[in-house]
Amino acid sequence: MKLEEIQLDKAVIFNPKINIKKNIKYKRITMEMLKEHYKFINQFEYDYFNGGSKFEQNDTLLAKITPCLENGKTAYVDFLRENEVAFGSTEFITIRNNNKTDRDYIYYLFTSDLIRKKAIKCLEGTSGRKRINEYALRKQIILLPEIDTQKKISQFLSLLDKKISINNELNRITIKFLKNYFIKTFITFQNENSNLTYNDKLNLEIPNDWEAKTLDNIVEIKTEIIDPQEEEGRIFKLLSIPSYDEDGSFRKTLGKNINSNKLVITENNLLLSKLNPKFNRIYYPTDCNDLLASTEFFNFSCKDLFMKNFLYILFQTDHFINYCSKSATGTSNSHKRIKKDVLMNFKTPFNEDAIKNFGNLINPFVQKINLRNDEIRSYNSFKKFMHQLFLKNQIVIN
Template sequence: MSNWKQTSIGEFIDFNPSESLPKNGKVKKIPMDRLGVFERKIKGYEFSEYKSGPKFRNGDTLVAKITPCLENGKTAYVDILDDEEVAFGSSEFIVLRENENSDSNFIYYLARSPLFREKAISCMEGTSGRKRVNEGALKRQEILVPNNKLEQQKIASVLSTIDDKIELNNRINDNLEQMAKTLYDYWFVQFDFPNENGKPYKSSGGKMVFNEVVKREIPEGWEVKSLYDIAEFINGLACQKYRPLNENEDYLAVIKIKEMNDGLSQNTEKVTVDIPEKHKIYDGDVLFSWSATLDVKIWSLGKGALNQHIFKVTSSKYPKYFYFFEISNYLQHFKMMAELRKTTMGHITKDHLIESRISVPPLKIITELEKIIDPYLENILTNRKQNQQLSDLRDWLLPMLMNGQVKVE
């Protein structure tokens, strides 16, 4: 540890550096919702006139300073701008920039570390629910850091290599998901599944029949059913009734809408393993959040317990890809209904599922596409599980690298 030094955060990092933006015209803005939970990559931007908010460039780190965003881990590395471009963001960001003492990538991982986060949280002030970091107090906090940038870069390189692989897997999955959706749409939305001669059915003059229920033409021999006809929708438990009796008891993570969207965290609740089997979640299960946030996803974060406000969707007749995409497509219909009514669709009921209407191909055609799409879905699931393992490894290494417990040669 002889090559590490004690310093204040304010001496090691520049806070909210001064930058200029044009007074007129729109520039790139990064709102709070474009930062994921413990995700390095920023999820895009919007264009807006600059009125207020911190300004930043590529290489800067954005840290949420307001509760609960700070506690939840909203911290990201800026790398989505053009060279020399300046953007701005939420007034609830702190911008961290390297100086002559520090490396930009090291700063990002320092800001993600429990060491930094605990100090930032200890500097929060204000009323409950609206607490913010006192930046002056945070700057005065003392930390132990490598004495030279080369050591900092070595540490950041270990962690960024893991994040690079995670982001590569995410890009691969995005492509696989797009390919699967494109095939599904080509076969079952455009109706150009292969005919008996291997030609696109509708484009090659396949017979279409007008259906009075769905008010459009569908291929001859297809049926009209409801979402409720093609799958079973199992609602979750009131999990508070199944809490473990003590810390040593085996448990399952409770999968609520937050976990479905953001993954597991230290705040994820637990239940005993002795819940009904139908309410247990496994990798590959289709989850459908039906209250407030309407979404459908394939679960990949290990065994869990199904909470209320989420359906686990299964089917004894139809393959997973078919009911997954059919529900995904119909969500747009539910959301459109809400938009037309200028209201928020509070939740989806059994009646909504029964009243829904979809065109269903013969099972033989569905099975043919399953042979093509299933490998895509399996690869997506494998990549997600690998990403979870990589995330666990990174999060295990992070605090030890940041306090010098593990040395990088």
């Protein structure tokens, strides 16, 4: 494969000039709308332009501020019509292909470790608020394959991203259906025939044979921990906040490389992040051999599969997320946590038979979600592996 040594600003266009009118609403993307290590943008809002990055269809958006850059917030714009203009956060750099580069390849180039490491070296500013020095980034030297090779590489990697996107969308639709079923069962009681009575603890009418219970009364939080360095040669599966944010899963690592105590996870557990509850990090363990988790997670010990499935959907409802988000405390918006006693005081309508029926009925759907998540992790791992081989010129697509 022929490679050209080239300065980055000769291979791509940084912040291309785009005309945008005032007093007109355009599609707008905030930093929070970009998922980490995910190609596509799934949401936007309409607003009047009052400054920020501007972009068009097939542009790539690169977060230029910490920790968003390090965490992998880079996205490809594919939701606009031809010649449609949109805008976003001032913390985005808009990147566009030129006659030397393929538009899809640009996204994969800027999500590669090759460019990310160069971009991180170009960070400047005070701790916690560093930004890319764009001039320094523009002058970085890269090795660029011929444009036909770029297209073959991006077509291959795009197929994997499309499969990941399809699985994510199927899971989103499935979870939306299960949440609606949860609301009908446990909030509006459309499946109940008995009379409803107002419950002042819940501020809600519930069936006569139901009651209000706090989480503390229906599930325990398990706190068993181990020091992985005591088994330095053992390979553990470690679920951390960074690994969850990358692909919703764990990373395999030797005990000697894990520098703090971790939670021991078993199959009857369900994990919920303490940190920034609005991001709703939930992990449903299935294969628990050698599985550990960061102490940034609450580890719920469920008495049976029905309770585990019930909590899995409860934790994704707007009511629960809003409760946790409003109750979280901390010195900054990016490091707010919910305390255990506050979390466990969350109240829910309770009927043991209803929970068993619900947990049993939704189990096939939950297992399908887990299978799709396993596929997503496999595709992500394979994509990352192939991505590095392409960039290092260790494999060629004929």
